[in-house]
Amino acid sequence: MNRITNIAIVGLGQVGVYLYNELRLKKKEIEKKTGKKIRVVAISAKNINKKRQFPINKKIFYKNPIKIFSNEKIDILFECVGLSDGISKKIVEIALKKKINVITPNKALIAKHGDSLSKLAEKNKVNLEFEASVAGGIPILRTIKEGLATNKINKVYGILNGTTNYILSEMENSQEPFKKVLTKAQKLGYAEPGNPKLDLNGFDAFAKVRILSALAFNSRISKKKCLMEGIQNIELKDIKIANQLNLRIKLLGISQIIDDKLFETVHPCLVSKNTYIGNVNGVMNAVIIEGKPVGNSVLQGEGAGPGPTSSSLLSDLLSILRGNIKYPFGIAFKNRKSIKPFNNDMYSNSLYIRFEVKDKQGVLSYITNRLSKYKISVKRIIQTPDRKSRSATIVVITHKTTEINVKNCLSIFKKNKNIFKSPTLIRLYN
Numbered sequence: 121m122n123r124i125t126n127i128a129i130v131g132l133g134q135v136g137v138y139l140y141n142e143l144r145l146k147k148k149e150i151e152k153k154t155g156k157k158i159r160v161v162a163i164s165a166k167n168i169n170k171k172r173q174f175p176i177n178k179k180i181f182y183k184n185p186i187k188i189f190s191n192e193k194i195d196i197l198f199e200c201v202g203l204s205d206g207i208s209k210k211i212v213e214i215a216l217k218k219k220i221n222v223i224t225p226n227k228a229l230i231a232k233h234g235d236s237l238s239k240l241a242e243k244n245k246v247n248l249e250f251e252a253s254v255a256g257g258i259p260i261l262r263t264i265k266e267g268l269a270t271n272k273i274n275k276v277y278g279i280l281n282g283t284t285n286y287i288l289s290e291m292e293n294s295q296e297p298f299k300k301v302l303t304k305a306q307k308l309g310y311a312e313p314g315n316p317k318l319d320l321n322g323f324d325a326f327a328k329v330r331i332l333s334a335l336a337f338n339s340r341i342s343k344k345k346c347l348m349e350g351i352q353n354i355e356l357k358d359i360k361i362a363n364q365l366n367l368r369i370k371l372l373g374i375s376q377i378i379d380d381k382l383f384e385t386v387h388p389c390l391v392s393k394n395t396y397i398g399n400v401n402g403v404m405n406a407v408i409i410e411g412k413p414v415g416n417s418v419l420q421g422e423g424a425g426p427g428p429t430s431s432s433l434l435s436d437l438l439s440i441l442r443g444n445i446k447y448p449f450g451i452a453f454k455n456r457k458s459i460k461p462f463n464n465d466m467y468s469n470s471l472y473i474r475f476e477v478k479d480k481q482g483v484l485s486y487i488t489n490r491l492s493k494y495k496i497s498v499k500r501i502i503q504t505p506d507r508k509s510r511s512a513t514i515v516v517i518t519h520k521t522t523e524i525n526v527k528n529c530l531s532i533f534k535k536n537k538n539i540f541k542s543p544t545l546i547r548l549y550n
């Protein structure tokens with residue numbers, strides 16, 4: 121690498137422009153810590169005149185990021201656009217082929233194309249770093265790749281999405297319904313103003329689960345359809361009932377090896393208020409790694425926002441500046457094997473099932489009979505009638521049962537006119 125390291129940043133949104141400013145402010149510190157001088161020689165975004173959080177040097181601005189490669193000598197590219205394909209994939213591929221190191225916070229790109237991109241990076245003997253793609257400022261990927269390198273990891277799980285954790289915590293604190301709290305989250309910048317769907321439906325957390333699995337189990341990125349549910353159907357009522365049971369609802373991302381097979385999931389879980397994970401609130405993320413011989417390691421911190429994200433991007437930068445070409449996923453591509461997927465139908469949990477029903481004799485026994493027909497045994501029932509509307513809320517807590525039983529059993533309830541809507545299902549964390 122040259123004495124002065126030339127840097128390009130493509131994407132000057134929330135993350136890119138913050139990073140650009142940090143590079144300016146921390147130039148000296150970076151030089152002190154790595155012995156390398158850095159210089160940002162090119163920046164790119166869609167609109168040169170857009171008002172941004174920090175001023176930019178328009179003289180080095182490119183509307184078309186592809187042109188950077190022919191006009192400048194780049195050593196390190198930061199991809200901060202955020203698409204899973206399109207221009208994001210294109211510039212990363214061009215850079216790697218041109219032997220330019222790449223750093224990106226783009227989980228959508230890595231979860232989808234991480235395997236082919238890491239192969240390309242290895243072939244061209246450059247780095248592809250993506251610490252900021254999982255859990256923002258928490259150095260979870262480097263911890264797995266380096267700190268826990270010789271441990272046998274069996275499970276990685278945690279709260280991987282700050283938006284949903286904020287919404288669930290705030291519903292409990294303010295006793296306000298989902299929609300109102302979502303609006304609040306959007307105003308505070310915790311949820312995307314236009315389309316927060318990818319956070320709410322679990323997709324964002326799931327991309328992170330896929331990246332974590334590949335690192336923790338030295339495997340290829342899995343492609344199989346997984347069990348993925350978001351928090352869109354959680355109502356204030358569920359939060360209140362959970363509270364009575366000394367439980368809290370958390371959206372957990374889980375990746376684990378069960379019977380030598382890979383099981384990945386994202387879904388809301390009821391966790392005890394007395395557990396560590398039950399007390400990670402607000403926009404915080406937390407990741408727990410179960411490894412041998414290390415035992416349980418816990419990392420908690422801010423999982424989003426330009427500050428924490430830039431912290432991880434700069435840690436990638438320093439890692440590159442300090443030298444060494446590292447395998448993007450910790451080991452060589454050829455040594456990363458695919459792991460057979462665990463059959464989702466056999467995943468088993470105790471369940472919380474909430475029914476909204478007509479307050480009428482026979483409805484409760486209909487529900488319990490149906491559950492027992494599908495071998496779902498009941499542990500506890502909480503029935504709350506509402507005399508005014510002649511309706512009732514029935515919550516059934518079950519013993520452990522498999523997904524396939526639940527799927528078959530719950531579909532039957534849709535047909536009963538005394539049951540107003542599809543029951544709400546939340547799994548209890550084992």
Ligand SMILES: NC(=O)c1ccc[n+]([C@@H]2O[C@H](COP(=O)([O-])OP(=O)(O)OC[C@H]3O[C@@H](n4cnc5c(N)ncnc54)[C@H](OP(=O)(O)O)[C@@H]3O)[C@@H](O)[C@H]2O)c1
Nearest residue numbers: 131132133134135165166167200201202207225226424425
């Ligand atoms: N925001 C966070 O807290 C956070 C946390 C962790 C990871 N990340 C990841 O960081 C990445 C960036 O997120 P963000 O929140 O900064 O996104 P953003 O605010 O939407 O910024 C996207 C940037 O890409 C630019 N862009 C779009 N199309 C382009 C093109 N064809 N050529 C050049 N530039 C183009 C946009 O230009 P204009 O500005 O001109 O429109 C904008 O500057 C994503 O992968 C995201 O998942 C974000």
